[in-house]
Amino acid sequence: MKKPAPEPTTIRAEDIDPRYNWGRALPALGTMAVDFEERVDYRRLHRYRLARARQALEKSDLGALLVMDVNNIRYLTSTKIGEWERDKICRWALLTRGSADPILWDFGSAAVHHRLYAPWLKPENCKAGLLGLRGTVNPAFGLMERHAKEIAALIRDAGVGKMPVGIDIIEPPMLFELERAGLKVADGQQTMLEAREIKSIDEIALLNRAAAMVDGAYHLVHE
Structure with a gap:
């Protein structure tokens, strides 16, 4: 029995608004959450990024975005499991045109963690998965084939x-499996970069904070 298509999602104006106020200097927000003034709102940050990605996807000729770059995964899902996985191509996320929520595949323990501590993601959309770890797992084991069929079915x-699937980075064997599963693969990195090029006030505040940390580190080196 064919599953019903996800309900179309409206990109709300308040989610896509970067909330700039150029009538004043950029505030130097504190690093801790408080109840007496507005600081970085991480849930608002997630809504903004997801809305930007949806908007970029709708403007493109792609039917879905399949991302394996950890920066793009974080942009879509607001999840991170450490710095060690940056170049492993071991996690991935899927966003389909008009769908309500991204789907995330992660290590089994990480998927459980997201279900418990990432309430902005639907629990059923936090899936356990593993691909090749950049050649560590031989494609002959069938993990790539299985997940390619799963991804194709969801799309x-x-x-x-019948629309192209935009991909940012991928291991060649996984690319071949997606094509064998009947998907037409296209470049999705430029679509993600289009989404990410306009920063919200929360992102600007975090960039300023990161720059201040670097300035502080160089000051210590100078001393």
């Missing part, structure tokens, strides 16, 4: 199976 269920 078809979303009603965009």
Whole structure:
């Protein structure tokens, strides 16, 4: 029995608003959460990023975005499991045109963690998965084939199976498996970069904080 397609999602104006106030200097927000003034709002940050990605996807000729770059995964899902996985190509996320929520595949323990501590993601969308770890797991084991078929089924269920799937980075064997599963693969990195190029006030505040940390480190070196 064919699953019903996800309900279309409206990109709300308040989510896509970067909330700039150029009538004043950029505030130097504190690093801790408080109840007496507005600081970085991480849930608002997540809504903004997801809305930007949806908007970029709708403007493109892609039916879905399949991201394996950890920066893009974090942009779509607001999840991070450490710095060690940056170049492993071991996690991935899927966003289909018109769908309500991204789907995330992660290590089993990490998927459980997201279900418990990432309430902005649907629990059923936090899945356990593993691909090749950049050649560590031989494609002959069938993990890539299995997940490629799973991804293709989800994309078809979303009603965009005949449209190209945008991918940012990928291991060649996984690319071949996606094509064998009937998907047309295209470049999705530029679509993600288009989404990410306009920063919200929360992102600017975090960039300023990171720059201040670097300035502080260089000052210590100078001393």
